Amino acid sequence: MPPDKRLSLLRLLPTLAKNPLECWSAEFFREPVLKLRLPFADTVLVHEPQAIRRVLLDNAANYRKDPLQRRILSSGLADGLLSVEGLRWEVQRRTLAPLFAKRSVSSFARPMLDAATALATKWTKLGDGAVVDVAAEMTLVTLTVLALTIFSDGIGEDFDQFRQAMNAYFGVIGRIGVLDLLGAPPWVPRPGQARLRRTMDYFEGVIDQIIEARRRKLLAVRRDIENDDLLSLLLRALDPSTGRSMGLNEVKSNILTFLSAGHETTANALAWSSFLLTQSPRWTALVQEEAARELQGPVEGLADRLVVTRAVVDEALRLYPPIAAISRMADQGDVIAGVRVKPGSLIVIAPYVLHRHQRLWHLPDVFDPSRFLETQKSKIGRYAYLPFGTGPRTCIGASFALQEATIVLAALINKFDLQILPGTNVWPIQRVTLRPSELKMSIGLRRTSS
Ligand code: HEM
Secondary structure, three states: OOOOOOOOHHHHHHHHHHOHHHHOOHHHHOOOEEEEEEOOEEEEEEOOHHHHHHHHHHOHHHEEEOHHHHHHHHOOOOOOOOOOOHHHHHHHHHHHHHHHOHHHHHHOHHHHHHHHHHHHHHHHHHOOOEEEEHHHHHHHHHHHHHHHHHOOOOOOOOHHHHHHHHHHHHHHOOOOOHHHHOOOOOOOOOOOHHHHHHHHHHHHHHHHHHHHHHHHHHHHHOOOOOOOOHHHHHHHOEOOOOOOEOOHHHHHHHHHHHHHHHHHHHHHHHHHHHHHHHOOHHHHHHHHHHHHHHOOOOOOOHHHHOHHHHHHHHHHHHHOOOOOOEEEEEOOOEEEOOEEEOOOOEEEEOHHHHOOOOOOOOOOOOOOHHHHOHHHHOOOOOOOOOOOOOOOOOOOOHHHHHHHHHHHHHHHHHHEEEEEOOOOOOOEEEOOOEEEOOOEEEEEEOOOOO
16 A cells, blocks of 8 residues: 655655655645655646656657666666667667668567477476476566577577576666666766676676677578567668668667666566466466467467457556656656646656546456456557557567567466465566565476466
């Protein structure tokens, strides 16, 4: 339950640094637009559909990604799609769009299923009733999917070392430090910066080697390899307007961007979906029934046939959106939903608040995947549900993530009964993404599974 009253400034700053989610008091879930005066910026919280449309679509040019968010999200990814602005962004977005078009995403269904099967095999070996940290296991499976879909030749060095370096990287970025909140310039050293630099150096070294090896291979083959992975698609991608390919730095930054933007987010979607299923025997049974039936069919079109599983993922993304808040900085003054916005104001659109807003949802806190089934789905307002954002900067990997989460969830729920360990206190924590505080589960082997 959110606190009834707004936090005082004295409590707000440490709470923002510890877990920003705990700053949302009850009124935010009732009011469409609210203004706050914070020490680092005038802030406008926007949870009204038409006002969201104005910020993210109709007047999007006036609302750039804010410097705080970019500093937190983009260390090491500065030349990638998530961080670039203006013309550079336009060129990259056009060039990268085909990598995430339906045809390429569909071709990744097989590696997604393979990664899920590898995890299921590992869990089976652990034995009936073994206890696993489901959040960590989901992070592992999404990283495996990215490794298989970006670097189908493997990642060169030791996968475990690569994974540990990824975790170290995510352990450092994404904390809103007090220095950031107070607006300290980027050259002021932040805690953990040296460790982050070492991790980035390791990554960049491994990725440089892989890119170089692939470029040589592509030159030698000189024709399209069947079932291209994301790296080949990226090295071949051309801006449709100019016919130019990307520079090496941009290729590298975008590989890092896909790894960072695509792995924790999807892992959290899977972790929260699994958690919510442990709370609902009825939906678990429906997913198991669907999975047993559909996994026997061809892998082509599998995610499209897993309708119930997909509704569970959609509902998990509503209750626990991995990107819990989207923020922008107003360039010029504006008026949104009758509220005056000063130049330089920080605009926050929080999917976490929007998705549980009392004006927009019936029984907002109740887990009910049927909201996303058939006729019900068309009743959801266009700007009431934004786990992937909207407008020009909407998530480029949305179909990839949804397909992956649906296939992996179905494959695991088909084979295992998941039970949350008694005494586990599952609580959402907002770092870069919205993750569960802990998620230890016992995994029972299902005897009836295919
Ligand atoms: C459930 C999983 C995911 C969620 C919830 C998610 C959410 C989001 C959101 C909300 C944004 C917009 C941020 C803003 O407007 O400020 C975004 C952008 C982005 N996402 Fe995702 N994402 C997910 C998975 C992925 C995957 C799998 C990839 C790539 C492999 C990816 C790559 C990106 C990139 C590159 C952008 C920046 C797009 C641009 O600025 O043009 N995401 N994502």
